[in-house]
Amino acid sequence: MNIDKDTAVSLRFKVADLDGKLIEDSKTPMVYLHGGYGNTLPKIEEALAGKTTGYQTTLELQPQDAFGLRDESLVQTIPKKQFPPGIKVGGQLEGRGEDGKSIVFNVMKIKGDTVLLDGNHPLAGKALRFTLAVTDVRAASAEEIAHRHVHGEHGHHH
Ligand SMILES: [Zn+2]
Structure with missing residues (x-):
């Protein structure tokens, strides 16, 4: 069947930067619900x-068209004493943006008494090359459409 609104599409994908450096390789297909x-x-x-x-x-x-432009206002330097002990580079914290939306901040650097946080998506600001291979297309179930995501293997579990 062809990919159309309300089909569940299985996809192998690779993401690289435009120099060809591999960023992510889906070892197993991801499945998404097509249709916006x-x-x-x-x-x-x-x-x-x-x-x-x-x-x-x-x-x-x-x-x-990928993960958005970088927003430098999401880069913040916070005194280390405001964090629980055990904070380390590569960790993530959830915070709130000015509009109240939850934002995941990545701990980029800890220098002396300060912690540098970046709330941008790690791929924000990057032009990316996606290599896609469709491995399966099926009609989505009514339940999947109601939930706005795919269930089952490689799908959403809850
Ligand atoms: Zn669901």
């Missing part, structure tokens, strides 16, 4: 619409 549910990037949905199992493509996306 925000399960994957709109540009990926656009490229796959109407295609079927076996289709492969490579997309080069600018940051604004």
Whole structure:
């Protein structure tokens, strides 16, 4: 069947930067609900619409079409004493942005008494090359459509 609104699409993907440096390789297919549910990037949905199992493509996306531009206001330096003990580089903290939305901050650096946090997506500001291979397309169930995500193997578990 062809990829259309309310199909569950299984996809192998690789993400690299434009120099070809591999950033992520899906070892197993990811499954997403097609049709503007925000399960994957709109540009990926656009490229796959109407295609079927076996289709492969490579997309080069600018940051604004991938994980967004960097927002330097999300880079913050906070005194270390405000954190619980055991904070370390590579850790994550959840905070709130000015609009009250929850933001995941990555601990970038700890220098003396200060901690440098970055609330940007790690891939924000990067142009990325996606290599996609469709491995399966099936109709989504009514329950999946109601939940706006795919269930089952490699899908959403709850
Ligand atoms: Zn669900």
